[in-house]
Amino acid sequence: MKRIALVTGVTSGIGEAASVMLAKKGFDLIVTGRREERLQPLQQKLETFGAQVLPLCFDVRKEEEVASALENLPDEWKTIDVLMNNAGLAAGLDPIQEGRIENWNRMIDTNIKGLLYVTRHISPGMVARRKGHIINIGSIAGKEVYPNGNVYCATKHAVDALTKGMRIDLLPYHIKVTQICPGAVETEFSDVRFDGDKARAAEVYKGYESLVAEDIAECVWFVVSRPDHVNINDLIVMPTAQASSMFFHKEG
Ligand code: NDP
Ligand code: 8X3
Numbered sequence: 704m705k706r707i708a709l710v711t712g713v714t715s716g717i718g719e720a721a722s723v724m725l726a727k728k729g730f731d732l733i734v735t736g737r738r739e740e741r742l743q744p745l746q747q748k749l750e751t752f753g754a755q756v757l758p759l760c761f762d763v764r765k766e767e768e769v770a771s772a773l774e775n776l777p778d779e780w781k782t783i784d785v786l787m788n789n790a791g792l793a794a795g796l797d798p799i800q801e802g803r804i805e806n807w808n809r810m811i812d813t814n815i816k817g818l819l820y821v822t823r824h825i826s827p828g829m830v831a832r833r834k835g836h837i838i839n840i841g842s843i844a845g846k847e848v849y850p851n852g853n854v855y856c857a858t859k860h861a862v863d864a865l866t867k868g869m870r871i872d873l874l875p876y877h878i879k880v881t882q883i884c885p886g887a888v889e890t891e892f893s894d895v896r897f898d899g900d901k902a903r904a905a906e907v908y909k910g911y912e913s914l915v916a917e918d919i920a921e922c923v924w925f926v927v928s929r930p931d932h933v934n935i936n937d938l939i940v941m942p943t944a945q946a947s948s949m950f951f952h953k954e955g
Contacts, residue, residue, distance in 0.1 A: 705755070708927075709733040709783050711763060711821055712790030714741040716890030717840060720916035721787055721923045726754035728924055733757045733780060735772070736790070763790045763817025764809075773824035782832065785927055786825045788818045788862075789840040793855040793896040807854045814858035818865065826869075829878050836879040838926060839866045840919075843886045843939065849948040855896075859884075870936065879934040881926045886941030886948070888914040910953030911944035 708725045712718035714736035722734050726749040734749070734756060736742060742758035749756045757780050761768040791814045794806035822837065829835025844852055845859030863882065870880040893904035907913075919940065926935040944952045 705729060705731050706784040707731045707733065707780065707782060708785035708787060709735070709821075709825060710787040710789055711735045711817075713745055714738045716892060717885070717888060717916045717919045718787070718789040719745060720920035721789065722749060723752070724917075724920035724924050725785070725927070726752040726756075728928070729753070730785070731755040731757075733759060733776075733783070735759045735761060735763075737762050763821060764812040766816075766820050769817070769820040769824060773821065781828060783825055783828060783835065785836045785838065786822065786829075787838045787840070787923065788821060790817055790821075791840065791858075793844075793852075793892065794898075796851045796855075796896060798851055799853045802854060810854050810858050814855075815861045815865075818862065822869065826873065826878070830873070830876045833877050835873075835876075836881065836927060837869060837873075838881045838883060838923060839869075841866065841882045841884040843884055843941065843948045845882075845884055846939065847948045852948070866937070870934075881935050882937045883919060883922050883926065884937065884939045885914060885919050886939075886945045887951075888916060888919060890916050910955050911951055912942060913944075914940065914942050 708730045710718050710722045713722045713734040722732050726732055731754050732749055734745060739760040742760060746756040746758050759772045761772045763769060794809045795803055839862050841862040842859040844856045845863040848856040866880055866882040873880060889908045893907045894901060897903040922938055922940055929935060
């Protein structure tokens, strides 16, 4: 029987690459995001690899939307083997005294509360079946704090803590919980962080070879494909040219 993975935030970047990887490896996929116009082409792409695909358009910040989408799954989609909590964002890069409260709310509501809402609806099925794997996409920002990263770093530190907490709570049910913490990956992340300022976003990845989303997708496949008795707790993945959130070896 084919396994089912639910990946949040597949309309670009890491989530999109992970969904492609999992489709190629034989999973059926529930894929989610807010930009509905991007879900359909992705569905078609995933189907070319033989995957069955259920696209769901919802905002992870809206508990009622999450509940309505995930509590009404068709029967054939209810048995979710892998949940990848990937949807997330940074908004702004400002010192605490100048931070925009709407940006703080977006990050907290998406990165922490959205991850929790989705997990709350999917984990009971895993508990009942005593089977499942939750993969949370954290960040190097969940391990270190950098200047002006304040609230984004706090949300990713929360993901780090929640990953550990989930692992303890789900331990009796044979459920794996993994966190993957990337360093710099060139996606739409910085476009979003800098509110569409493409020149500023491009600066983030200039002068060194950053990771690409497919690098993280390979890590996702690595953690998913370990034997039943092996769980990868935590994986920090950086470009070779990055030593910490602050230290890059840049040329040119
Ligand atoms: P992208 O901006 O390319 O992708 C983010 C995805 O999250 C999109 O599919 C977006 O879909 C979805 N998303 C954002 N907000 C919501 C929401 N409210 N409801 C539903 N979906 C949402 O960035 P990345 O691929 O880089 O980011 C993926 C994850 O990786 C994030 O959690 C990020 O924090 C983390 N990360 C990224 C790093 C990087 O350097 N790029 C490094 C470390 C961690 P849509 O807008 O259609 O809803
Ligand atoms: C994304 C990586 O260093 O921009 O989580 O916070 S960083």
